[in-house]
Amino acid sequence: MELIQSTQNPLYKLAGKLATHRRDRLKQGLMLLDGTHLVAAALDAGLALQHVLVTQAAINNPECVALVKRADARVHLLDEPLFATLSELPSLTGMLAIAAMPAPATPQRGGLVLALDGVQDPGNVGSILRTALAAGVGQVWLSPGCADVWSPKVLRAGMGAQFVLALHERANLPALLAAFDGPVAATLLEGSVDLYDADLRGNLALVLGAEGQGVSPDIAALATLRLRIPMAPGIESLNVGAAAAICLYERVRQSR
Amino acid sequence: MELIQSTQNPLYKLAGKLATHRRDRLKQGLMLLDGTHLVAAALDAGLALQHVLVTQAAINNPECVALVKRADARVHLLDEPLFATLSELPSLTGMLAIAAMPAPATPQRGGLVLALDGVQDPGNVGSILRTALAAGVGQVWLSPGCADVWSPKVLRAGMGAQFVLALHERANLPALLAAFDGPVAATLLEGSVDLYDADLRGNLALVLGAEGQGVSPDIAALATLRLRIPMAPGIESLNVGAAAAICLYERVRQSR
Known part of the structure; x- marks a missing residue:
């Protein structure tokens, strides 16, 4: 498994853009999910994950292991300091994922x-x-x-x-x-x-x-x-x- | 009217403590009110203000003038950069006040x-x-x-x-x-x-x-x-x- 350590890594740069700019989310059609709870909710809802990013501290955490198994996505190790710039959650249990934003609903006229x-x-x-x-x-x-x-x-x-x-x-x-x-x-x-x-x-x-x-x-x-x-x-x-x-x-x- | 320009000014230091530490609020029995809306609400509720702090940009703002009139408190001018460290509101209409915290209620057994x-x-x-x-x-x-x-x-x-x-x-x-x-x-x-x-x-x-x-x-x-x-x-x-x-x-x- 690749360990991302450089701020110039394209996936790290993409995640940073998705975390901070609506413009980039719209352009790419992607969003960044921060934390195991959100990743689990996305999988429960049937969303497809493209990439999962975890720290070395989290990779053996049972919750992360279970989610990585469920997610049919590329998994990457992310260096702790880089992870900390993208996530507001502790790196020990932390997990980030990149997923496509669901398509917007066609407005209904009733209900x-x-x-x-x-x-x-x-x-x-x-x-x-x-x-x-x-x-x-x-x-x-x-x-x-x-x-x-x-x-x-x-x-x-x-x-x-x-x-x-x-x-x-x-x-x-x-x-x-x-x-x-x-x-x-x-x-x-x-x-x-x-x-x-x-x-x-x-x-x-x-x-x-x-x-x-x-x-x-x-x-x-x-x-x-x-x-x-x-x-x-x-x-x-x-x-x-x-x-x-x-x-x-x-x-x-x-x-x- | 005094213009507070020094970070060593005792009132500025007090306001900073009240903004950031519960311990200091409890010790002093005081709180810091940020903004004209809160100051007006405090006056409406009959609270007494001890100090009002305004910037030179705000001192002639009609809303501030009216509140300063209503408040029977010492008014101080506060330098813009110092004001910005204490307030999350624009300095043009901004106002800070120091007031005593209301006494805690005696717990009731009904209602x-x-x-x-x-x-x-x-x-x-x-x-x-x-x-x-x-x-x-x-x-x-x-x-x-x-x-x-x-x-x-x-x-x-x-x-x-x-x-x-x-x-x-x-x-x-x-x-x-x-x-x-x-x-x-x-x-x-x-x-x-x-x-x-x-x-x-x-x-x-x-x-x-x-x-x-x-x-x-x-x-x-x-x-x-x-x-x-x-x-x-x-x-x-x-x-x-x-x-x-x-x-x-x-x-x-x-x-x-």
Whole structure:
């Protein structure tokens, strides 16, 4: 097995680009998976790995051994200092993998769709994707201003929900929502109904807006169901991940 | 007005300590507020500011001027490069303040209590505090392993919910929960009831566990109401902030 020790190694350079730049991920159609948990989630979801990178400290770790066996990919040893520049996990159990990004979903016109409008925080986007998967969301549409779901931070926060969900990034939300065959719901203050008085069953597109600004005006204008999450006096807004969880799970409850 | 330009200035050194070390915050009983939003939230909550620090670029910003007027505190000019080491916000609108931390709450035995057991991520803790305030939580108890609610990251994520909520940090959760006059609910898999089949009204202590490990065994043993959030196949867990939002808002819904 090859031991990669040089910063000039092409595979090391590729992994570094995939870790840091969306542009390179899009150009190559590849992503970097950091950690055994994500690698296992990718394999569980049926994704093919192209390369697996492990340190000498990790190569005999039972979890790594099992994953290397499952992955039908080229395995490379990566020097500890180089590994540390690519991974946020301990090298003793650490593992990196390069895999093709799943193809984007073709937008659907019905079912349950979650649309994210300019949600920039990677932790929020990842948490929302996990919630969406748990709540049975059919598709997630993300506007161009959202965090990249294939970045290492969003992959970590999403814990692999990305590999199972149907995702449509850089979505033209106004056009897609206008064509949606069902209510377009958004959390808005003006003219809104209490969340628990709204009927969330059936076809539904739920839009959540950016931290701070909320849903953008052109999308707010398309909302046919304006929702208000009840809040105690003295607080104006919730974290967008909390708002997503509350709305999606009220739909879960109503749909039982 | 004094212009602070030296890294040896005692107030600058104090602010730096408050920004970085829980030990110093506890020793001094003080915290550092970063940004006009947090300063306004602190004033809204009736907290007294001891010092306000602004840059020369910000001193004539109308938002800063208004806050300086409201705050009955000593105002200092802080050199831009020094300001940048203390703040994560742009210096043009930036403002820092030093204030006394509110006194910890005396633990209550009834009402609605949220207990956090080893929740370490600052963004999660801050988001959960916002949700708790919105959902009408009476007190939040945090185990010693939780992120410090008075750290700059948790203050930013909590958006000042800390100033209004009754908080009890470094809590002896097993002792407090054992003495609680009502059900102790926790999200656990074994022997659990579906969240939507549980009665969450009346006195309730809701425990949420650490990312990854969940609720610790000694606390799980105290749970008299074991809750299961229903999830679609193929996903094992939610982000702790999402789980908190779902459980607390199901209580909100049931209590209407």
